Amino acid sequence: MDVTGLAPLLALLAPLLGAAGVVLLRHRTPARELCGVVAGIAQLGLVATMVPAVRDGGTVSFTLSTFLPEASIALRADALGVVLAGTAAVLWVLTTVYAMGYFGTTHDPALTRFYAFFCLTMAATIGVAFSANLITMYLFYEALTVITYPLVTHTGTPEAARGGRRYLAYQLGSGIAFLLPAIVLTYIEAGTFDFVRGGIFGSDAGGALLVIVYVFYLLGIAKAALMPVHSWLPAAMVAPVPVSALLHAVAVVNVGVFCVLRVVLDVFGTDLVARLRLGVLTLVVASATILLASLYALRLDNLKAILAYSTIGQLSYMILGMALLSPGGRTGAVLHLVGHSFSKITLFFAVGSIYAASHRALASELGGIGRQMRWTMAAFAIGALSIVGLPPTVGFIAKYFLFVGAVEAGQWAVLVVLSVSTLLSAAYYLRILRSALFDAPLAVTAGGSGDASGLLRTPIVAESGALVVGPMLVTATVTLLLGVAPGLVLDLVRVSSG
């Protein structure tokens, strides 16, 4: 059923109030941090209230402001929006708790800025998730870029400034140069900005212009990190781990993929995408991105960089699933959006935990760390298995649907791509796992391992604190849980991609 309600607006306001609270309580820690947690729980509750309304394909709408007869700033929660918003809200709460453990609770003003912008990031994410039309989506999409900029440059080093500049240039540049024109062209062709399941162009629409518009969308939505507009993502790796977790699992990249899904499902419609043969075009781009990103990740040693390229590849899995246009593919795409969020954030949490405990950031330095940081490496292993796509994790279920989708669509080449990329990602994740779990602990000595004196010392690395380990174990558990009982979310996922 389609109803008008305040819930989408309130879900948007909750993080805004949270940000205000963070600033007001800037001298009182940990009240400052808890502000974010409370706002996140409130937001999650509000999103949850909308589940009954959207579960059978309904929507909850609220119009904020109208500025052309046919253009407004309007919110409308549907199943797809609720999936994105719900995932983001859960992970926001966990990441805030994790950040408390990672940064410690000091009065550092930089941390006030961090938590405040963290809240604002959630507001923008919710805004995109619940946007009813292209204008609203664009508004919050660009807002997200600007809001995350201070998070990327958090450390304030020249390196961070360089990375931040690149991040901003890519995001704003592609948004203004491609996304905005695409939206205007859409309006000129379709006469509306509003999302409608099945598409807004007439049934006889077609022609080169629409192909251009579609390509503009793919280039403009740089947050989805399709090649060649992916390189902002590795650049943003200068950020501290909680930010990377947020960018790569919760907010930014999910918003990117979400916008692509919206464009395919609710602007073009799967029929038109199929008729213009744009599905195949997207498959080619996504496949290339998957393979190139996986190959590149193989050559890297920096853990965060590996995760960054892994993310680029995984995002393209989602886009690939959608571009298959078959029911299985679409279900797989949305399920992977959820599953990848939990799995990848687990990996980031683990990498952050390792860095905080031992200051190690390279894969080659992890030898034997599994014996010293048991919980961290256990979580890492679950996240890695899920990304590779092995049971009993949610990654496996998502990949299963993608395989089914490829068969349904008769895209045999996609099966090959999926298989090869699974092998590649197995190669770089299992390499890390093997070294961490089975290699001898990294020894530090003046003379190296061949030192005749035999004075090998193993630095003592202790497991991280509860605030770091706790959220990590929760996300790892969810990764497993959704792998064992995907039925928990599958209905909602099917409705949102149907």
Next chain:
Amino acid sequence: MSEITAAEQAGFPILSMLMLLPVVTMVALGFMRQGRALRRVALAGAVAVLGLSLLLTAGFQKGIAGFQFAEQVPWVESMGLSYHLAVDGVSVLFVPLTALLVVVVMLSSWTAVRYQPKAYLMAVLAFETAAIGVFIAVDLILFFVFWELMLIPTYVLIKVWGDGPQRGRAAMRYVLSMLFGSAALLAGFILLGVSYRSAPGSGGALSFDLVALMDSPVPLGTQTAVFFLLAFAFALKAPMFPFHAWLPAALLEGPIGMAVFLAGLKMGVFGFVRFVLPLVPEAFAAWSWLVAVLGIAAVLYGALIALVQSDLRRLLAFASVSHVGLAMLGLSSLNAPGLQGALFLIVNLGLVSTAMLLVAGFVQQRVGSSDLAALGGLAQRTPALATFALIACLGAVTLPGTSGFPGEFLVLLGAFRAHGWPAAIAVTTVILAAAYVLVFFEHAFHGRIRSTVVETVTDLRPRETVTASILGIAIVAFGFFPAALLTYSSASVDDLVGRLNPASSVAVGD
């Protein structure tokens, strides 16, 4: 064109009061001695004007294309002149905008202006009277009188209170440039008034009344001549590329207060919408390609030059040229989104460029320079100022969520419909705007602290915070609720579009 009188609508001559209240305040100031009370009285007067102007917008009937709150008293009947004031959807918003900017200027100069504060405040108030007069006069000659009146306080403000060493030269350059335009403007107006004599129903009399002229067609030959005369005058004032040379000088040398008016009140663009579009619609439609070409050139030129400026004020001057180009491109598209977008864009420019100039002023007061080379790391010491600066920058970048976006978006929509790809590509060069403003922000506020002065600067004081919040909130609020402004102008814009496209007037507003 019908009009509603002030007697019917408000019961008192609200527009005359708006225009005269600053004069009354000025006279009151004249009798006072130098001292603190001076500023309070001036501010009270300015706030009263702002309150009255908000009353005007509250009483304004949206959805009507005609003039409202009209007052008309015969002046020189033999020449067809009358004291005729009125507002419509095109002009009504500029009255509160002007009043707001005057309040902001007074607040921002509270401690900054130490030399002859009484004379300074009187000059600002004189400017306010003339500026409000420009926006509400609907008699061509009366408009011209206000238009010329503005020159005197502007000249004095730049010459006496300017910040730069070359201020005298900049002031003279401004006045001389404007006088060129004025001559053309007067010639154009007289041509219109004379041509009215041969219009049906005029009875052979002269008229300079906008309402009367709008209903009498002008032959195309006359239209073209009038178009070029008026366009020259307004392009010079806007300033529109390539007539912009006076603006960077005036902004750099003049005081922040005057810069706010010069960069924030785009009277040239207003003049186009007020007079050129309704009075010579066929000529404007015929030459709209030229306006579009100059507009696109201005967008590109302004943005590119702004990119290499190291001084915030010069940067703003060229950004302003770029934005005016965008507004002109909107007008040249001859459709409702284009016109609405242009009007919204110049209202936004009033808010955003004022905010940016305030930032420049705040920085200058603290660091002693608005040159980027001396700045860096300001955000560490002044988080409130940095936040305000960021909002202003985002508005200038026309980022969604700020008041810059709706105008830019509508112009893009209108221009694409009218001119296709080239215009659309030009509009996307606002991406350059993103580059130059954000580069400025990063240099000034982020990074290492490079000067010892920055180490010890203080953040915004309470009065400054109030000033900054008014603008900051307005910039964000109109970004999310653009309808609050657009509904004022929509009926008048639809009427204008009908005049510009006589054949397709049925499809107005599609």
